Amino acid sequence: MKLLLVEDEKITRITLANTLADEGYRVVSCETGIEGLEKIKSEKFDIIVTDLRLPKIGGLELLKEAANLQPECKVIVMTAYASVETAVEALKLGAYDYLIKPFSPDKLLTTLNHIRKFKKVQDENVHLKRRLEHFENRTIIGASRPMLKLLETVRAVAGNDYTVLVQGESGTGKELVARALHSFGKRANGAFVPVNCSAIPEGLLESELFGHEKGAFTGAHKTHVGFFERADGGTIFLDDIDDFPIPLQVKLLRVLQEKEITRVGGGKPIKLNVRVIVATKVDLKKLAEENKFREDLYYRLNIIPIQLPPLRERKEDIPLLAEHFFIKRNAKEKISLLNADLLESMKKYDWPGNVRELENFVERIIALSDIPGWEKELTGYLSLNRAKKFPDEGENVYPSYEEFITQKELEIFEWAMRKTKGNITKAAALLGLPRTTLRSKLEKLGVSWNSSGIK
Numbered sequence: 001m002k003l004l005l006v007e008d009e010k011i012t013r014i015t016l017a018n019t020l021a022d023e024g025y026r027v028v029s030c031e032t033g034i035e036g037l038e039k040i041k042s043e044k045f046d047i048i049v050t051d052l053r054l055p056k057i058g059g060l061e062l063l064k065e066a067a068n069l070q071p072e073c074k075v076i077v078m079t080a081y082a083s084v085e086t087a088v089e090a091l092k093l094g095a096y097d098y099l100i101k102p103f104s105p106d107k108l109l110t111t112l113n114h115i116r117k118f119k120k121v122q123d124e125n126v127h128l129k130r131r132l133e134h135f136e137n138r139t140i141i142g143a144s145r146p147m148l149k150l151l152e153t154v155r156a157v158a159g160n161d162y163t164v165l166v167q168g169e170s171g172t173g174k175e176l177v178a179r180a181l182h183s184f185g186k187r188a189n190g191a192f193v194p195v196n197c198s199a200i201p202e203g204l205l206e207s208e209l210f211g212h213e214k215g216a217f218t219g220a221h222k223t224h225v226g227f228f229e230r231a232d233g234g235t236i237f238l239d240d241i242d243d244f245p246i247p248l249q250v251k252l253l254r255v256l257q258e259k260e261i262t263r264v265g266g267g268k269p270i271k272l273n274v275r276v277i278v279a280t281k282v283d284l285k286k287l288a289e290e291n292k293f294r295e296d297l298y299y300r301l302n303i304i305p306i307q308l309p310p311l312r313e314r315k316e317d318i319p320l321l322a323e324h325f326f327i328k329r330n331a332k333e334k335i336s337l338l339n340a341d342l343l344e345s346m347k348k349y350d351w352p353g354n355v356r357e358l359e360n361f362v363e364r365i366i367a368l369s370d371i372p373g374w375e376k377e378l379t380g381y382l383s384l385n386r387a388k389k390f391p392d393e394g395e396n397v398y399p400s401y402e403e404f405i406t407q408k409e410l411e412i413f414e415w416a417m418r419k420t421k422g423n424i425t426k427a428a429a430l431l432g433l434p435r436t437t438l439r440s441k442l443e444k445l446g447v448s449w450n451s452s453g454i455k
């Protein structure tokens, strides 16, 4: 630690400087405030120990300069009189502590030890905060060709204000990309406001997005600031845009064109400076062609399209991503669990839930790794690879009995769920199974379902 000592009394200065040097501090000593000030302006210190009463430039002035030029630096003031007022003033100005002369060098050393500890915690905090930011904020991992291309696009378009349409299957990183676009761009200091369009009831969406005035409708007791206004100066992220109700689509189009919103029940349009990023899991163009999405809005949104490839098309990213998730979960020491066999099975698997599924899988490894037989459990999970086809005639690899049964089970469940549009009661009836049995079997197989069947 580098320390600046400013003291006009020769004996005190020399004694303190020697004690501190013996303790391993790198000490720069000065006799006057003027000299001290020059040092503060030209060199960086961790700690300043200064007398309060110095000719011309006093300790308080040094303190002010230090707070200004080196805010990280801690200042201890020494005063010859028990003039508590000046000492208190020093504390108010940001001094770490004060010592009343005469004091033993040990007293100073104790105070310095406190600073050391304080700094250590502070450094750790900074480190943790950076780490958190690094992870939350949007590190997009990937070295495969499609991901490198994607990163290039992200970098290129982060700086402008065009609307971006992010498309990709569930769990491919659409929101991550949206956040990256926001934080690599010039709006990084503004808000990033995510809105899940499919989670908000249709009747509420307009007032949630654009806000409403007091009394706009029954129940509107006070003015409500909508998501768009909250994103002013920043970015709004409209997720699942395909779910945007058709009657509202024309309003959204107008907002995008005019760059202003009108609150529900409010007369005056409000000018806004918001970047719009939208995401969808479905083929929006096809939806527009089928008249299920306004074509004009589609073209307005599709200014910069970004397509996220599914994980099965970039399997070379799997080891990199898996390592990243170990570190993210603070389990760096467990990365070695990713042995060649496990990685091989991971690469064979098709990851229908994409990167999110891989992230959950890593969490599973971390959680299970202390239990004997964990590898079997995990490879069991991976062998439920629904996309995997049975071997062709003539090939010498056959599935195990378990795998075969599982595949067949899945096939029949898929059929029943598709036929009943994901209605589990009807599907169970079709199969002659109790509903609860079908549900628990599906859950055991780790599949989810919606109105188009099993996902």
Ligand SMILES: Nc1ncnc2c1ncn2[C@@H]1O[C@H](COP(=O)(O)OP(=O)(O)OP(=O)(O)O)[C@@H](O)[C@H]1O
Binding pocket: 139, 140, 141, 142, 168, 169, 170, 171, 172, 173, 174, 175, 176, 177, 281, 321, 324, 355, 356, 359
């Ligand atoms: N390339 C990547 N590098 C690091 N982490 C990733 C990457 N892609 C996705 N993730 C992580 O996977 C998880 C899912 O990503 P995200 O929420 O962005 O997916 P999504 O496409 O928005 O999914 P959904 O369609 O289900 O909303 C997140 O925790 C995200 O941080």
Ligand SMILES: [Mg+2]
Binding pocket: 174, 175, 239
């Ligand atoms: Mg998402």
